Amino acid sequence: MKDPILLRRDDLLSPDEAAYWKDLLYRAIKIGAELEVAPPKGMKRPDFEAAIRAALQPSGSLERLGANGVWDVQKEHCGIEIRIIGRHPNFNALQKQYQRIMDVLRSHGARPRPTCGLHFHLLTPGLAEPVPVIILANLWNLVRRYAPELKFLTSCGDKREALCRRRNHNSHLEMVKLSPGVLSMPELQTRLKASRIVPEHQNFLNLEHIRFTEEGGVLPFHLEFRFPDAHLSPTAIAAQTFLWLGLALKSVDLSQYGVIHVGHYQAWQRKVEILNMLSNNDGNLATSDTRNITDDIIEELRQGAYELLDFLAPTLEGLFVDNPSLDVLLALAETPISLMRCMGYDWERIEGFLADRASVDVLGLDDTDRRLMQRIELGEWCSFPSPEAWQWHAARELFLTPQNLEERLARLDALRGIRWDARQGTMVFKR
DSSP states (O other): OOSOOEEOOSOOOOHHHHHHHHHHHHHHOEEEEEEEEBOOTTOOHHHHHHHHHHHHOOOSSTTOOTTTSEEEEEEETTEEEEEEEEEOOOHHHHHHHHHHHHHHHHHTTOBOOTTOBEEEEEEOTTOOSOBOHHHHHHHHHHHHHTHHHHHHHTOOOSBTTBSSBOSGGGBOTTTTTOOTTTSOHHHHHHHHHHOSSSOGGGBSEEOTTOOBOTTSOBSSOOEEEOOOBOOOOHHHHHHHHHHHHHHHHHHHHHTTTOEEOOOOHHHHHHHHHHHHHHSOSOSSTTBOOOTTOOHHHHHHHHHHHHHHHHHHHHHHHHHOTTOOHHHHHHHHHHSOHHHHHHTTOOHHHHHHHHHHHHOTTTTOOOHHHHHHHHHHHTTOSOOOSSHHHHHHHHHHHTTOOHHHHHHHHHHHHHHHOEEEETTTTEEEEOO
């Protein structure tokens, strides 16, 4: 991170407290989405809504995922809104779920027009204790600090002069002004509620569902990221889901040291300037006027997005096994969906490009790998005096050369982690 500044606080988390909250939030957080799409040209909205509802089979309950993880399909100003139930992020499961949803939408001619948004809700259902407010303060300022880059990463317009939808329903105007270095988070939320500039629920990062206890903790802990544009890429949605989770968990780490600042004055003013050029109400129809976003500014946004992702990389890579979200996000930092659409990519080609970056099954395990996994999982080869003796036995049993066995163990180590257990005299999985 360039020029990090931390605001001093008296409510810092100890390392033990940070480890506790990081683990608890990782287990508790569920992330759902509201995806808005328009009907195809010439089709009446009620007919389109009925067709999508029949195809997606919404469960009507947040407690039942149903066939596609969809809670409801409702009328929206741009057409319809598909409410997708929050779930604990798993890249493969999310990618498959959203692939089913997108297949339905594409087969019915759905259009993510500039009037359509994609809102992500970060929820903690069942959380029985309030979250320390310093974590919320860090999350608020992380989003503020990287607001232009986050908007760039999630932009989906199809023209260089209209890279994203207009500011109206995802406004940053209040957010850039309100700092947890000056206001407490309850005071900040009160300012958002009272604003005459931005309706509370239309803020770039929406805090309307947050509540504060008498002691100052946060319960419920429920945030809405409103700035992403609607799109039809299941791989991008899966990766974006981990971006929100990564921001939340990184905010716990930061809370051991203070509250991250948005940056030095000139750098921050430049970010606000770019954000205003990227997100405004001056475009045609429902778009931002992005004609002032030059190639040089796009490069600035890329570098800022790389900085954010480098900052989040230890969290994204350290907690999630076999998860390609960082690779997909890096691809979007280089070339967001908006720039791909400007180059003439259709939705199938966009998804193909991002899915290639995901490479979820890169390990390519075969039957021999699975037999090796089974022997380790069940502890079938034990009581050996050394790792070398165990490997010699494993290679003989599986008819492998020592080098081939080492290659296979390296793949399994990347997947599950492997260590030698001297007490049992065998290799065991770490996770």
